[in-house]
Amino acid sequence: MMLSQQHIDTVKSTIPLLASAGPAITQYFYNRMFTHNPELKHVFNMTHQKTGGQPAALFNAIAAYATHIDNLEVLTGAVMRIAHKHTSFNIKPDQYAIVGHHLIETLRELAPDAFTSDVEEAWVAAYGQLADIFIKIESDLYQERAAQAGGWLDFRRFRVASKTAESELVTSFVLEPVDGGAVIGYVPGQYLGVKLHPKGNEFDEIRQYSLSTAPNGQSYRISVKREGSNNIAGVMSNYLHDHVNVGDEIEAMPPAGDFFFQDKQTPVVLISGGVGLTPMQAILDTLAKQQYAQPISYLHACAHQGQHSFDAHVNSLKEQLNLSVYTWYEQAGNEAQGVLNGMMQIDAVKDSLPLTDGEFYLCGPVGFMMFVKQQLLTLGVEADRIHYELFGPHKDV
């Protein structure tokens, strides 16, 4: 259904109502949806439901849509990011009807007085328009990937060809297709949607893992940190570390993601915290293959040397690239030569960085990226030269 001006005005008039309810709306929505359609628990990351990140991300998206419904171009970047994420979960058109139904029923149940037939008609039309946008973009992404040499549709089975510890917490897995075929390439920075069903687990689990080396047409490599906090072990990462070995099979969607290296033939600064170093490895390896001539600075922070993955490999790339490496260990007492102590203070190396003409790529914990981005902005780096990836539901940093 086409949106009329009246639909647009009506949707906009409900913004204060949405704002006052906040993410409680999407929390209610997800509870409703998982009660009526429990099969979707195989698709969604149920940990993000418990920790609240995903309900907040969905609420922000819906509030932004209502706000910009008469100027959707503003949302292009966000829509592309979400569409890429959706394709890594193999989200299908018929699932949009389920989500739409529960969204409308949520509005009706939470605000029965305000949810008049006009409001219902406007939101049904507005949701339909947004769903059609996602379905079209996602269908194009699926088709493009399937059409390339080595491409595929839906989940494809992969066998673990090697498993290598990179540090105390991070282990790499090289994945080859079980069917023996080739695999499509990717732009360094992109990730794979990986699915498995841990033994004893109630649901399938799907997680994203950045590709951690250059594309080679035959296999993919991911590098996974063992996650856990407050005595709750991360489901997928611990299962991969403890139970998935060479010869075992997992499933994966084709590479996706809108965070990737953009070749502008300018100096490059890669900045990572902890396991946020995985996309940076893919970028560095790809630039080494291409013999990228511009200066590259790689700034990395982690807890201590024992958790410093890919250290020797990165240093070996100095022979092929115009590469400067700066490292911070947060914990004092295990300084390696040339390593800085404490938090990543960019001031210490700012004179060596291309602050006025470089492209900056960030990946790491949200707090780390906020801390670093703020420093870069203070040093005069323009916001549109700072690109970042989050290892979880999106937030603006």
Ligand SMILES: Cc1cc2nc3c(=O)[nH]c(=O)nc-3n(C[C@H](O)[C@H](O)[C@H](O)COP(=O)(O)OP(=O)(O)OC[C@H]3O[C@@H](n4cnc5c(N)ncnc54)[C@H](O)[C@@H]3O)c2cc1C
């Ligand atoms: C684009 C993208 C790229 C990524 N790339 C990488 C990568 O290259 N390498 C990598 O290691 N990871 C990467 N990740 C993260 C990865 O997808 C997983 O999120 C990560 O492995 C944790 O998954 P898990 O199943 O082990 O943990 P989950 O079970 O999802 O748990 C996550 C965290 O929540 C905590 N938790 C669980 N339940 C609760 C609760 N009830 N209350 C409070 N806390 C709780 C757990 O202790 C754990 O610390 C990426 C994510 C994205 C989105």
Ligand code: HEM
């Ligand atoms: C118009 C409708 C929809 C909107 C506005 C929307 C919005 C979002 C947003 C904002 C995110 C977070 C993206 C990020 O982290 O960057 C997300 C993730 C996700 N969406 Fe959607 N979505 C819609 C429809 C659907 C449908 C139909 C499904 C399938 C049932 C779905 C499944 C998922 C899943 C599985 C994730 C990842 C969840 C996680 O990591 O916890 N979405 N969506």
